[in-house]
Amino acid sequence: MSPESKKLFNIIILGIAFMFMFTAFQTCGNVAQTVIRSLNSTDFHGSGYTSMAIIYGVFSASNLITPSVVAIVGPQLSMFASGLFYSMYIAVFIQPFTWSFYTASVFIGIAAAVLWTAQGNCLTINSDEHTIGRNSGIFWALLQSSLFFGNLYIYFAWQGKTQISESDRRTVFIALTVISLVGTVLFFLIRKPDSENVLGEDESSDDQDLDVNE
Numbered sequence: 001m002s003p004e005s006k007k008l009f010n011i012i013i014l015g016i017a018f019m020f021m022f023t024a025f026q027t028c029g030n031v032a033q034t035v036i037r038s039l040n041s042t043d044f045h046g047s048g049y050t051s052m053a054i055i056y057g058v059f060s061a062s063n064l065i066t067p068s069v070v071a072i073v074g075p076q077l078s079m080f081a082s083g084l085f086y087s088m089y090i091a092v093f094i095q096p097f098t099w100s101f102y103t104a105s106v107f108i109g110i111a112a113a114v115l116w117t118a119q120g121n122c123l124t125i126n127s128d129e130h131t132i133g134r135n136s137g138i139f140w141a142l143l144q145s146s147l148f149f150g151n152l153y154i155y156f157a158w159q160g161k162t163q164i165s166e167s168d169r170r171t172v173f174i175a176l177t178v179i180s181l182v183g184t185v186l187f188f189l190i191r192k193p194d195s196e197n198v199l200g201e202d203e204s205s206d207d208q209d210l211d212v213n214e
Helices: 003-039 046-063 064-075 075-094 099-127 134-158 166-189 201-213
Strands: none
Touching: 003 046, 003 075, 003 134, 046 099, 046 134, 046 166, 064 075, 064 099, 075 099, 075 166, 099 134, 134 166
16 A cells, blocks of 8 residues: 555544544434433433533643643554543443533543544644645545434434433443444554655755755
8 A cells, every 4th residue: 555545544544433433422412411301300410511511621621731642642542542431421321320420521521632632643644735635624524424424313213202211222322332432443443654745744854955955
């Protein structure tokens, strides 16, 4: 496989992995409050809105330190570890408890910061100035398709129900957890690209040549 083909392969795998993960996570987020409304007659007293506030608050704060984490661990392992936390958050709904729901919200906020920092790193090292636009388009097209597949699945699984039974909830969230784990495992298919023609290196080489000439 040529270096350019390997990079394109990596971008496609990256997009498909995110498509699987966010098919599960965004579907979970879309139906969380409906599911929680059905659970609040039990010992569970969580709120989907509070969970989202925790996730994005921690996400914002964690972005300050995640570049260092990704630089040390590497983008591939960073995305894999983050994917496990995404799967854990979804799995909480199989047998939900208030404490585990909010604890998972904190962890996924940190994981989201690591995931998106690592994604940017992976996209950059597999692109150059000529392919960055194409690669970004491929990635975002695959990612955004997750909204279609996830909502289509819920439409057929629940058929507009407003009260979700325990068996329906467990069936859907087990399926979503498996889908998320599939996307997480796909990160291991990303291959290390050749060092040449990485975005930003051409400019560095030109600067070095200019320094030598001077």
